[in-house]
Amino acid sequence: MAHDNLPAIFHHFHPIEDKMLQIIDNEGNVIDKKRMPELDDEIIIDAYKQMLYERIADEMAVSYQRQGRMYTYTPNIGQEAIHIAAGMHIRGEDWLVPAFREMGTLLAKGVTMKEIFLFYLGNEHGGSFRNIRNVLPMAISIGTQFHHAVGIGYAVKYQKKEEVVFTFIGDGGTSEGDFSEALNFAGVWQVPVIFTVQNNQYAISVPVQKQTRSVNLAVKSVAFGIPGIKVDGNDFFAMYLAYQIAVDYARSGRGAVLIEALTYRLGAHTTSDDPSKYRNEAEEQLWGKSDPLLRLKRYMQSAGIRAIDEEQLREQYREEIDRQFADAEQEKSYPLSDLFDHMYTDMPDELRRQKSEYEQFLSWKEKRR
Amino acid sequence: MSVMTMVKAINNALDIKLNEDQNMVIYGEDVGMGGVFRVTEGLQRKYGADRVFDSPLAESGIVGTALGMAVSGLRPIVELQFEGFTFPAFNQILSNVARIQNRSRGKYGAPVVIRFPYGGGVNALEHHSDSPEALFAHIPGLKVVIPSTPHDAKGLMIAAIESNDPIIFMEPKRIYRAMKQEVPEGKYTLPLGKARVVQEGTDITVVAFGAMIRECQTAIALAQQAGISVELIDLRSIYPIDREAIRTSVRKTGRMIVVAEAHESFSVGSELIAIANEEAFLYLEAPPRRIGGFDTIVPLAQGEPYYLISPERIFYEIGKTIHF
Ligand SMILES: Cc1ncc(C[n+]2csc(CCOP(=O)(O)OP(=O)(O)O)c2C)c(N)n1
Ligand SMILES: [Mg+2]
Numbered sequence: 001m002a003h004d005n006l007p008a009i010f011h012h013f014h015p016i017e018d019k020m021l022q023i024i025d026n027e028g029n030v031i032d033k034k035r036m037p038e039l040d041d042e043i044i045i046d047a048y049k050q051m052l053y054e055r056i057a058d059e060m061a062v063s064y065q066r067q068g069r070m071y072t073y074t075p076n077i078g079q080e081a082i083h084i085a086a087g088m089h090i091r092g093e094d095w096l097v098p099a100f101r102e103m104g105t106l107l108a109k110g111v112t113m114k115e116i117f118l119f120y121l122g123n124e125h126g127g128s129f130r131n132i133r134n135v136l137p138m139a140i141s142i143g144t145q146f147h148h149a150v151g152i153g154y155a156v157k158y159q160k161k162e163e164v165v166f167t168f169i170g171d172g173g174t175s176e177g178d179f180s181e182a183l184n185f186a187g188v189w190q191v192p193v194i195f196t197v198q199n200n201q202y203a204i205s206v207p208v209q210k211q212t213r214s215v216n217l218a219v220k221s222v223a224f225g226i227p228g229i230k231v232d233g234n235d236f237f238a239m240y241l242a243y244q245i246a247v248d249y250a251r252s253g254r255g256a257v258l259i260e261a262l263t264y265r266l267g268a269h270t271t272s273d274d275p276s277k278y279r280n281e282a283e284e285q286l287w288g289k290s291d292p293l294l295r296l297k298r299y300m301q302s303a304g305i306r307a308i309d310e311e312q313l314r315e316q317y318r319e320e321i322d323r324q325f326a327d328a329e330q331e332k333s334y335p336l337s338d339l340f341d342h343m344y345t346d347m348p349d350e351l352r353r354q355k356s357e358y359e360q361f362l363s364w365k366e367k368r369r
Numbered sequence: 370m371s372v373m374t375m376v377k378a379i380n381n382a383l384d385i386k387l388n389e390d391q392n393m394v395i396y397g398e399d400v401g402m403g404g405v406f407r408v409t410e411g412l413q414r415k416y417g418a419d420r421v422f423d424s425p426l427a428e429s430g431i432v433g434t435a436l437g438m439a440v441s442g443l444r445p446i447v448e449l450q451f452e453g454f455t456f457p458a459f460n461q462i463l464s465n466v467a468r469i470q471n472r473s474r475g476k477y478g479a480p481v482v483i484r485f486p487y488g489g490g491v492n493a494l495e496h497h498s499d500s501p502e503a504l505f506a507h508i509p510g511l512k513v514v515i516p517s518t519p520h521d522a523k524g525l526m527i528a529a530i531e532s533n534d535p536i537i538f539m540e541p542k543r544i545y546r547a548m549k550q551e552v553p554e555g556k557y558t559l560p561l562g563k564a565r566v567v568q569e570g571t572d573i574t575v576v577a578f579g580a581m582i583r584e585c586q587t588a589i590a591l592a593q594q595a596g597i598s599v600e601l602i603d604l605r606s607i608y609p610i611d612r613e614a615i616r617t618s619v620r621k622t623g624r625m626i627v628v629a630e631a632h633e634s635f636s637v638g639s640e641l642i643a644i645a646n647e648e649a650f651l652y653l654e655a656p657p658r659r660i661g662g663f664d665t666i667v668p669l670a671q672g673e674p675y676y677l678i679s680p681e682r683i684f685y686e687i688g689k690t691i692h693f
Binding site (some may be wrong): 011119121122124140141142173175176203212334336340350355366 | 496
């Protein structure tokens with residue numbers, strides 16, 4: 001099961017040795033010049049802007065939830081470098097098979113904040129992403145999505161298309177049987193799937209040390225015969241390079257890749273969660289120093305990249321996001337038929353009967369008023 | 370006596386049994402810090418991390434290992450985080466937990482309690498609002514228990530833990546903290562398989578369980594104003610089902626409706642109507658009816674009011690059956 005033409009980087013950062021691909025440090029200094037991707041300043045600025053947009057959208061979503069205007073929300077704070085780096089490599093026809101914590105990649109694929117808000121306002125139209133090509137809805141049932149990604153990978157290969165499949169999971173999710181099964185299928189079928197494990201250290205309250213005794217999560221690729229690499233998930237350049245190599249590998253028909261993106265969930269699990277119950281502030285502060293936005297900004301400053309007016313940009317994004325939220329709030333219409341219309345392609349009579357009985361009740365209720 | 374929510378009452382039941390039985394262990398996702406609904410809060414601190422602990426995030430593993438513990442002398446109580454996440458464990462539940470006793474001709478049993486929150490009405494994401502009791506009740510070898518009050522939750526939970534059969538213990542999350550009740554502080558059990566007559570009446574029998582009991586009580590107040598006398602039965606146990614309670618009540622009232630949030634087709638209501646027909650056919654004055662959820666996916670929050678069964682709807686259905 002040796003790999004022909006396995007890019008050297010997979011040997012160099014072999015997960016069994018627990019090495020991690022890292023290009024800039026917390027201060028934004030380049031520590032691996034050889035591997036620094038050659039990117040135009042404008043692309044770097046664009047990446048930063050996308051990360052900022054995701055961050056602000058998240059902060060605003062949390063505050064809408066606090067104001068009681070939105071239901072439970074799952075923030076992405078701290079994991080933006082992963083999402084935007086993936087987003088910069090995903091093409092229009094590539095597939096995105098999400099978990100539930102990669103908003104920036106959804107945005108890159110063309111999903112709007114309005115749709116995301118609508119979803120968290122409790123409307124399936126927001127979560128269907130039906131106007132965007134080749135993206136599945138979020139996977140709430142953890143792990144199941146990995147198999148779907150592999151199936152899509154098979155179809156892509158069978159149809160001789162050039163598409164690549166991006167899929168995501170959390171550190172906790174790697175404990176599910178579906179995770180290992182899917183990696184095994186992917187190895188056997190050699191499908192063009194890029195599996196990303198966002199290791200943000202926690203599954204709600206459970207630290208990753210209680211999920212596995214493996215030295216890291218990338219090493220789980222080894223048993224299934226697919227290349228894996230552990231990457232600093234808060235380092236935009238490292239993530240960018242990892243996806244560049246993985247996409248090239250998968251698109252050229254060599255098979256699947258597993259990327260472990262080491263990061264930290266800077267926020268709560270969801271707006272219903274209180275992390276102070278299970279982790280301490282010192283730890284949060286330590287990881288705060290590795291905030292991916294800070295690190296990229298520091299790099300941009302020291303590399304002398306044209307400064308952007310961040311305050312003005314924040315203001316602009318806030319206004320734009322608020323407009324999208326208002327649009328989503330306005331779209332409160334939810335007809336009874338929405339429950340029934342999408343259940344089957346050929347609606348059974350039983351559903352028609354249930355609906356019409358319910359309509360009789362509604363008209364009785366109306367008269368009673 | 371002490372005033373408790375259902376969360377507190379279940380916690381109290383677990384506490385009493387952990388204290389009494391050194392072979393009992395509790396585990397599941399986030400259980401160490403108390404679980405996402407805080408049902409196991411404080412127990413790890415009190416009994417130690419070898420008796421109350423977090424498991425890796427893998428439901429099939431949680432239930433499969435519980436079977437292994439049970440056949441070797443432990444009493445595992447496992448938490449699955451939401452009803453929608455029982456399904457990765459379904460194979461272990463159906464193929465093994467429910468069958469090991471019979472398969473081993475009684476050599477090994479599976480005294481396991483599998484507990485999880487279920488049901489709608491909390492504005493949740495998909496897989497967090499379902500009522501899958503019929504799926505579990507259909508599996509031979511399992512007992513399925515659903516409390517509707519803090520008092521019942523404690524007594525039923527202790528009985529479930531003491532039972533030598535595997536128990537599916539479904540907790541109606543909507544009323545986890547919605548009501549408080551005086552609950553005895555000490556140990557007591559309620560018999561598994563016995564329904565409770567919540568309120569006596571003469572014109573119609575309403576059968577429900579879990580969070581629907583409260584909705585029915587509100588509806589019954591409306592019915593009373595309209596001069597209708599309703600008998601309300603809380604099933605408490607889905608399997609075994611209390612055939613005797615249905616027989617007695619429906620023979621008396623001659624009418625029955627079943628109120629349950631699960632999809633109507635192939636539901637507990639369907640089973641109860643079969644029992645009413647078998648046990649009280651000649652006493653019936655109107656066709657027994659099911660009031661259930663649609664045969665649709667439980668919608669997200671904006672659509673959920675259509676799906677949920679309101680007291681007004683129950684009142685309407687009572688009226689329809691009375692005036693049949
Ligand atoms: C099959 C399944 N089990 C349990 C849950 C409940 N749950 C939601 S998120 C979560 C923790 C996930 O942790 P991780 O995989 O690390 O992803 P993260 O939330 O950190 O992004 C759990 C247990 C679920 N959604 N699906
Ligand atoms: Mg995690």
